[in-house]
Amino acid sequence: MTEIAKALTVAGTDPSGGAGIQADLKTFQEIGVYGMSVITSVVSQNSLGVKSFVDLELDFVESQFDAVFEDIPPNAVKSGMLSNPNVMALTARKLKEANVANYVLDPVMIASSGHALISETAREKIAKELLPLATVVTPNLPEAEALTNREIKTIDDMKEAGRVLVEDYGVNAALIKGGHYEGEADDYLYDGQTFEKFSAERFDTKHTHGSGCTYAAVITAGLANGKPLYKAVKDGKAYITAAISNPLNIGKGQGPTNHWGHRWSEVQPTTKV
Template sequence: MSSVARALTIAGSDSGGGAGIQADLKTFQELRVFGMSALTAVTAQNTLGVTGIYELESEAVATQIDAVATDIGVDAVKTGMIANIQIMKTIAAKIEEHSIPNLVIDPVMIAKSGDSLLNSDARLALKKYLIPLATVVTPNLPEAEVLTGLTLDSLDSRKQAARLIVSMGARSVVIKGGHLAGEAAEDLFYDGNEFSILSAPRIETPHTHGTGCTFSAAITAHLAKGTSLPAAVQQAKTFITAAISHPLHLGKGHGPTNHWAHRLQEGKS
């Protein structure tokens, strides 16, 4: 293992800088991990919505992964927006070919603006090809409902969904609770054996663009550094809570989170 932790994000580009590979690379940098990227698509988007999605060829994705894995090396990888089945198959094959450890899957399906980022066939392929390789899957409530076909209106139903996702082959799952009502934002973590609740005060703000990307990137960064899975998830929860707590007030819609807010919280500004 390199003396410098290395993390790879395989995801789409967000021209607004709040989500996608831009959010991932900012998070890696903040957590002192060397970040690398393999683009799956280029999107034209801002805080108001997505105005264009331009998918790359699967060969381009494969070549990017090969270039990184065969030279610099990868200690952990996360996936974000993957627009089609062929790219999913390619990513799965390359992760196995290069024996890349610590796969974090953020099953990006819908942008904060409501725009769809993943078609129905690709959703099925996600379950078939990538989830069985995952160290942890990080769906929000709507994504967990799509993956499992369940209505998640109670803690028991969320636990059932978590069990189902692990039964698909994933080692663990975090079902994020940002869409729940209540004073606390509670995520459900299931490691395949035990459940735990990750709780933080709910912050009322429209500036939550890229929260899912940032949270999963923080998990990836900590795993790349050799942190245990439960600790990586807990530390990522702390990171994203800080990022939401100190909004940047950018844009006219759902603004981005603040990737350097953890330093303010820790008195390291």
């Protein structure tokens, strides 16, 4: 009997269920991968924005890592909101100690509502300690600008940011997401050799809370299942496009994406008669 694939998310929380740990675990579950979590920060937020957050003590974050790794080693790990440089250094150390082969680094810096989620110095830690460990980094445009210290105005700028992240910062591959760009919602993957474009029509919706988390979680689940990176990203793009194009229409602000979007015709759990 083959064993179920296991994936771990290291991130902050969202009590309203749209982003962070909650989005990641929902995604793992929907894909059929066993989901686990290390919580770095408890965030009070919803579709209207971030109210406040409490970063957990470093020792306690470490204890969660140990609880997972000594018992159920994951096939892939994803990190989202790593709230401060110490948590980043700890995550890098734990990934190395556990010899994690598949690591998706979502360099969460700013919530889609515009609130900063990590400090300035933390960006440098991402660049120095985490990028060299990652199978793929998945910045949105503002994150790609912050990480590479470059303005991104054109498609060529997006590609150049991917090239800089791989060639200068030592990440294995970079997926620059075009959600914040104008026109189509196109993302560019650079793996040191070729650029691959993942395209989708841009839907006129405000319900994209957690879209970056969810996309990275699908990629993590794909890697956990043994898929090559290109296929994991392709599946991720299909999942997130369906999750955005079939909105649940809940929340007073920028509502969550729909984890049943990819099988929306088959399951309509929120439709009231």
